[in-house]
Amino acid sequence: MKTLRSNKLRYLIKKKEFWVCLALLALSQSTPSRAEDQNPPQISTQTQSSASDQQQEQIDQLRQRIQILEEKASVEDAHPKFGVNLGAYGDVNFFTKDRSANHPSFSLGPLDLYSTVNIGPRLTFLAEFDIDFDQEAGEGDIEMERLWVGYTLSDLLTVRAGRQHTALGYWNNTYHHGKLLFLTIDRPFFLAFEDDGGVLPVHTVGLEFSGSQNRPAFRWMYMLDVGNGHRIDSSTKTLVPNVTADNNSSKQVALRLSVESYRLPGLTLGIFGTGDKVGTDFNGNIDERIFGSDLSYMYDKVEFISEYYKMLNPGHHAEAYYIQLGYKIARDITPYARYETLAVNPDDPYFINLQNNTSRHQQIAGVRYDIDELRSALKLQYRIDRKVGSETFHVWEAQWAFSF
Amino acid sequence: MLSLLVLICLLCSSINLHAEQVAVIVIKDGPLSHISKAEIRGIYLGEIRFVGGMPVRPIQYPEGQVKDAFLSNIIGMSAKDYKLYWVKKLFQEGLTPPLVKTDPAEIMNAVREDPWGIGYLPKELASEASDIQIIYIIQEEKH
Numbered sequence: 001m002k003t004l005r006s007n008k009l010r011y012l013i014k015k016k017e018f019w020v021c022l023a024l025l026a027l028s029q030s031t032p033s034r035a036e037d038q039n040p041p042q043i044s045t046q047t048q049s050s051a052s053d054q055q056q057e058q059i060d061q062l063r064q065r066i067q068i069l070e071e072k073a074s075v076e077d078a079h080p081k082f083g084v085n086l087g088a089y090g091d092v093n094f095f096t097k098d099r100s101a102n103h104p105s106f107s108l109g110p111l112d113l114y115s116t117v118n119i120g121p122r123l124t125f126l127a128e129f130d131i132d133f134d135q136e137a138g139e140g141d142i143e144m145e146r147l148w149v150g151y152t153l154s155d156l157l158t159v160r161a162g163r164q165h166t167a168l169g170y171w172n173n174t175y176h177h178g179k180l181l182f183l184t185i186d187r188p189f190f191l192a193f194e195d196d197g198g199v200l201p202v203h204t205v206g207l208e209f210s211g212s213q214n215r216p217a218f219r220w221m222y223m224l225d226v227g228n229g230h231r232i233d234s235s236t237k238t239l240v241p242n243v244t245a246d247n248n249s250s251k252q253v254a255l256r257l258s259v260e261s262y263r264l265p266g267l268t269l270g271i272f273g274t275g276d277k278v279g280t281d282f283n284g285n286i287d288e289r290i291f292g293s294d295l296s297y298m299y300d301k302v303e304f305i306s307e308y309y310k311m312l313n314p315g316h317h318a319e320a321y322y323i324q325l326g327y328k329i330a331r332d333i334t335p336y337a338r339y340e341t342l343a344v345n346p347d348d349p350y351f352i353n354l355q356n357n358t359s360r361h362q363q364i365a366g367v368r369y370d371i372d373e374l375r376s377a378l379k380l381q382y383r384i385d386r387k388v389g390s391e392t393f394h395v396w397e398a399q400w401a402f403s404f
Numbered sequence: 405m406l407s408l409l410v411l412i413c414l415l416c417s418s419i420n421l422h423a424e425q426v427a428v429i430v431i432k433d434g435p436l437s438h439i440s441k442a443e444i445r446g447i448y449l450g451e452i453r454f455v456g457g458m459p460v461r462p463i464q465y466p467e468g469q470v471k472d473a474f475l476s477n478i479i480g481m482s483a484k485d486y487k488l489y490w491v492k493k494l495f496q497e498g499l500t501p502p503l504v505k506t507d508p509a510e511i512m513n514a515v516r517e518d519p520w521g522i523g524y525l526p527k528e529l530a531s532e533a534s535d536i537q538i539i540y541i542i543q544e545e546k547h
Contacts, residue, residue: 085494116494116498118499
């Protein structure tokens with residue numbers, strides 16, 4: 001009897017538990033409005049109606065103000081606006097002794113000013129200027145890095161005319177002159193800009209045709225450049241893009257095809273090539289052919305880029321490649337490493353005319369700290385720079401890159 | 405045992421789990437009424453700028469949970485990554501990000517005015533509009 005009663009009591013208790021829990025769970029699903037409905041404020045109908053009219057009037061006035069502001073903004077969108085489509089990139093550096101300086105030095109990087117304007121959905125303008133200080137000349141220098149006008153007929157065809165980055169590789173078409181936008185302190189040395197001793201024709205003046213198409217599993221893209229070729233300036237031993245006039249009747253043609261995978265987000269594969277008759281002061285025109293491929297993976301914490309270039313010159317060939325890897329270990333800290341190399345035959349008729357005419361390779365390891373991912377970053381890196389027939393440099397360098 | 409169970413229930417009641425839905429909207433029976441999730445993504449990334457030869461006009465919701473849910477589910481990016489993506493696209497190609505409208509009613513009006521307009525907002529605001537079509541629904545978990 002006693003056992004049966006206690007069993008019944010246990011059963012009752014269990015039932016209570018069930019109803020208490022159910023009641024609490026039901027309360028958790030209640031919305032604030034339901035809570036308010038249980039205790040509505042006690043005010044007269046006339047006062048409620050008057051207050052409601054006033055609120056509606058205020059809402060209508062606010063809507064009108066927003067509409068006026070938005071109409072004004074849509075007109076202003078067509079004009080350059082600092083922080084929106086008008087901006088600047090800059091960097092300040094410090095480095096120990098390296099190939100460019102015999103002493104530890106602070107260095108002011110170029111101020112890169114850019115502006116873009118969209119007139120409707122089809123017409124686009126872009127201008128990018130570098131203001132730099134030439135220490136040897138002892139004066140400032142303004143260079144027009146990019147200036148183009150573009151018209152988009154469809155996703156498959158945009159035509160641009162002007163000066164832009166040649167359709168070679170991933171880096172040259174992704175990162176322009178703003179060092180904040182890439183992980184490392186500087187570009188791979190063989191991808192340096194022409195006036196910095198670069199060996200590749202990274203700028204072109206002429207026409208560019210580009211487009212893309214989204215397919216279910218991937219997106220493919222193309223860029224085709226037709227423009228003035230380059231010449232080699234024998235006094236500075238640098239490659240110079242022909243900006244205002246070509247030095248021969250041959251035009252440079254460059255094409256890059258790339259595919260971005262949707263199955264593996266962030267993976268892009270590209271192949272590219274270019275051909276040009278490069279004019280020299282004393283050796284006539286050199287037939288230069290460059291082919292290559294690039295592979296990048298940019299997803300989540302991983303940033304991987306690699307490119308390979310094969311340069312075919314009369315009777316000789318040279319090759320260059322780099323592999324770069326970064327991995328974000330914290331919200332704003334990304335360590336990285338890069339290996340880059342250029343292998344050149346000393347008798348190569350193309351490289352004989354250039355200052356960077358011997359084989360060279362660099363190993364870089366560093367870390368990037370994002371003060372503000374969109375505006376400012378600190379980079380610290382260690383670089384080993386080896387060049388055939390020249391001193392090896394072990395360089396510590398730091399950079400504060402910014403944008404505004 | 406009873407105390408433990410009551411404690412668990414009290415904890416549950418303090419966390420107001422309320423799933424909201426975000427709707428991607430276009431004009432009813434318009435040229436964008438049959439586009440896929442991948443195409444919505446392509447439009448908001450500036451990869452697809454034209455449909456049927458006409459320019460698409462994507463509209464963004466202001467910063468907040470609705471936008472975060474849309475970016476996470478459709479684009480696969482956080483708000484910060486999306487901003488950085490457009491900073492790079494502006495610098496590379498001169499393209500500007502989709503326009504932001506602060507008022508959900510303005511988003512619906514923009515979609516009504518332009519058959520190639522597309523926007524997103526809380527589903528409850530779009531459900532009753534007879535001339536608006538919801539082409540995709542995102543479940544947003546709100547804590």
